Amino acid sequence: MKKILVKIFILMALGLHIQPIFVEANSEYDNNSVNQAVKFSKIIELKFKDRENHSISEKNKKVNKHSRSDFFKWIREELTDKGVPAEKIEEQEFKKYSGEGDDKFDGKNLIVTLPGKDTKKQIIVGAHYDGTGYGDNGSGTAFMLSLIQKLSEVPLPYNVKLVFFDSEENGKIGSQYFVKKMNFFEKNNTLTMINIDSIAFGDYTNIYGGVYNDQTAKVEKLEVYQLAIRSAQNKGIKVLQTQDLDGYYKKNKQGPPIENNTLYTNPWTQKNPAPNREIDDQLYVSPASGSWGDHQSFVEIGIPYLSLEATNWYAYDPDKFNEGFDGYIDTNNLNAGDKGRFMNTKFDTLEQFEKYFSEDRLKEHYKVYGTLLFEMLQHPNGDFKRKTNIIPLVLISVVILLLSGFLCILLKKKIKTNLFNIFS
Numbered sequence: 001m002k003k004i005l006v007k008i009f010i011l012m013a014l015g016l017h018i019q020p021i022f023v024e025a026n027s028e029y030d031n032n033s034v035n036q037a038v039k040f041s042k043i044i045e046l047k048f049k050d051r052e053n054h055s056i057s058e059k060n061k062k063v064n065k066h067s068r069s070d071f072f073k074w075i076r077e078e079l080t081d082k083g084v085p086a087e088k089i090e091e092q093e094f095k096k097y098s099g100e101g102d103d104k105f106d107g108k109n110l111i112v113t114l115p116g117k118d119t120k121k122q123i124i125v126g127a128h129y130d131g132t133g134y135g136d137n138g139s140g141t142a143f144m145l146s147l148i149q150k151l152s153e154v155p156l157p158y159n160v161k162l163v164f165f166d167s168e169e170n171g172k173i174g175s176q177y178f179v180k181k182m183n184f185f186e187k188n189n190t191l192t193m194i195n196i197d198s199i200a201f202g203d204y205t206n207i208y209g210g211v212y213n214d215q216t217a218k219v220e221k222l223e224v225y226q227l228a229i230r231s232a233q234n235k236g237i238k239v240l241q242t243q244d245l246d247g248y249y250k251k252n253k254q255g256p257p258i259e260n261n262t263l264y265t266n267p268w269t270q271k272n273p274a275p276n277r278e279i280d281d282q283l284y285v286s287p288a289s290g291s292w293g294d295h296q297s298f299v300e301i302g303i304p305y306l307s308l309e310a311t312n313w314y315a316y317d318p319d320k321f322n323e324g325f326d327g328y329i330d331t332n333n334l335n336a337g338d339k340g341r342f343m344n345t346k347f348d349t350l351e352q353f354e355k356y357f358s359e360d361r362l363k364e365h366y367k368v369y370g371t372l373l374f375e376m377l378q379h380p381n382g383d384f385k386r387k388t389n390i391i392p393l394v395l396i397s398v399v400i401l402l403l404s405g406f407l408c409i410l411l412k413k414k415i416k417t418n419l420f421n422i423f424s
Contacts, residue, residue, distance in 0.1 A: 027154045028371070028374060029146075029147070029367070029370030029371050030150075031367075033146045033147070033150045033370060034146075034363050034366045034367050034370065035363075036146040036149065037142045037145070037146035037147075037366045038142075038362055038363060039142075040078075040141070040142035040145050040146060041134065041139055042350060043074075044071075044134075044138040044141060044142055045134045045138055045349065045350040046350070047070075047074070048070065049067070051071055051130050051131050051132060051138075052064075052068075052131065052132060053105055053106075053169070053170055055103040055104065055105055055170065056096060056104055057103055057104055058103070071129070072108060072110065075129065075141070075145065075164060079145070082145075082149040082152070083152060084149075084152055088112055088114065088115075089110070089111070089112055090112075091109075091110060092109040092111055092177070092178065092181065093107070093108045094106065094109075094166075094173075094174075094177045097173060097176075098173070099172065099176035099177065100176065101170070101171045101173070103170070105167050105170055107166035107173065107177075108166055109163055109164065109165055109166050109174050109177070109178055110129075110163070110164040111161060111162070111163050111178075112148055112161070112162045113159060113160075113161050114151055114152055114161075115156070115159055116155075116156035116157050116158040117155065117156070117157050117158070118157060118158050118159075119158075119159055120189055121159065121189045121190075121191055122159040122160065122186070122189060122191070123158055123161070123190070124160075124161045124193045124194070124298070124303075125144070125147070125161070125162045125163070125193075125194045125196070125377075126162070126194070126195050126196065126295075127143065127144045127165070128164070128165040128167075128174065128175075128197065128294055129164045129165070129166065130169055130170075131169050132348070133198075133342075133343065133344075133349075134200060134348055134350045134352075134353055135199070135201045135310075135330075135353070136197065136348055137168070137196075137197050137198055138200075139198065139199045139200035139362070139365075140196040140197050140199055141164065143196055143366055143369065143370070144162060146366070146370070147162070147370065148162050150370075150374070151374070157378070157379075158191065158380065160377055165178065168293070168294050172294055172297050174294070175294035176297045179297045179301055182301075190298075191304075191380065192224045192227075192306060192384065193295055193298040193303050193304075193306075194306045194307075194376075195293050195294050195305060195306070195307045196308045196369070199308055199309060199365050200310065200353060200361075200362055200365065201311075201331065201337075201342040201343070201353065202309065202310030202330045202331065203255075203311070203315075203330070203331050203332060204311065204312055204313070205262065205263055205308075205364075205368050205369065206264050206266065206308070206309050206327075207228050207239075207264075207287075207307070207308060208266060208287055208288055208289035208306070208307040209224050209226075209304070209307065210222040210225055210288045211288060211299060217270060219285055219288050223382055223383055223384055224304045224305060224382070224384075225306060227306075227376060227380065227381070228263075228306050228376060229241060230381075230382075231372055231375040231376045231379065232263055232371075232372050232375070235372070236261070237261055237262065237368060237371060238259065238261060238262040239263045242267075242287050245264070245265065245286065246267065247271075247272040248267060249267060249275070249314055254314060255312065255313070255332075260364050261364075261368055262368070263372070265286055265287040266284055266285075266287055266288065266289060268282050268313065268325070269286050270282050274313075274324075274325035274326065276316070276321055277325070283326065290327075293307055293309075295307050306376075309327070310330075311328075311329070311330050312330060312331055313325060314332070315329035315330070315331060315334075315340050317334060317339045317340065319339075328341065328343065328344075329341050330342045330343060333356065336355075337352060
């Protein structure tokens with residue numbers, strides 16, 4: 001009996017030591033998550049190639065609505081199969097919506113809300129699921145699915161809302177609709193938006209943040225980008241920031257070495273612009289990115305962003321020099337794809353990826369981005385400088401006061417009338 005008690009005591013003691021290690025291991029974006037994302041990438045490419053959202057006013061074009069519907073259904077089923085409660089999943093449908101464009105679209109965003117300790121504040125993570133590309137944005141969709149599965153297992157300080165946006169390729173329609181439907185409190189309680197787009201093919205795993213101010217000639221609203229740097233460094237990820245890359249190409253005539261477990265950014269500044277922008281102003285000033293992604297819909301309402309994208313800002317086609325150095329060429333290997341381009345070309349396929357790159361490349365991209373986001377979402381320790389737009393709140397308050405005053409006047413009149421009737 002004494003020996004049994006001793007064994008039980010030892011097992012309990014071991015359990016106390018093992019438990020923290022187990023919890024810590026579960027809080028990482030691990031190799032199982034990476035492999036799951038790779039698996040999802042292949043399924044999306046092989047089973048759901050046609051994910052385009054065709055305009056409702058576009059005529060004489062075949063629309064594979066069945067495939068698109070099946071893909072949306074598959075995403076939802078994967079989420080529930082992996083343990084996400086059905087009540088945490090929301091479909092946001094839009095009809096005949098044009099956003100800032102002229103054409104109109106029908107579509108659906110899929111929203112997953114993972115509750116945090118503080119449910120009044122939220123972080124939004126997004127990836128568009130429309131298109132046809134293995135990289136753009138099959139890779140982002142697959143990564144999001146694996147991310148949600150793992151995030152649902154760990155405690156979060158704030159609500160994390162993960163959104164599969166529709167119709168990004170048509171002009172950020174899905175994210176514009178999402179922003180339109182956000183109420184005053186949701187807008188002002190959103191700490192940041194993190195956008196995941198085209199993270200498979202590119203040579204460099206980049207992060208972007210901040211908004212360039214033409215008047216001050218500076219990139220502002222960098223708090224989320226700086227949080228990403230701290231988070232990456234906390235996890236042992238090397239980060240080459242603007243100051244590390246500013247002037248690097250001018251001195252070395254090439255980009256820095258492509259390394260694993262490393263994050264990069266847009267290298268061009270006004271002082272050291274891209275070689276084909278030396279006469280004109282630099283278009284995209286480091287560490288900001290362009291306005292082509294879903295993050296721009298949130299920038300327009302004052303929400304700071306972080307953007308994840310794998311590409312090569314140093315690549316250029318000698319025959320089209322003016323089109324290079326802008327991130328639209330994925331790789332320095334101009335024999336691959338359309339002279340180094342995969343995004344928005346017919347070469348954005350699994351077959352082309354496997355022809356020119358190894359699976360380890362994709363795994364590395366998922367691993368470094370997954371490690372970064374897990375740290376950021378679990379420990380978003382930063383100074384989020386949000387400017388609250390009080391005008392709508394003031395207007396609502398004025399309307400409420402006016403209505404209250406009007407009701408009081410009516411009530412007083414009614415009371416006087418009743419009293420008069422009683423004593424007359």
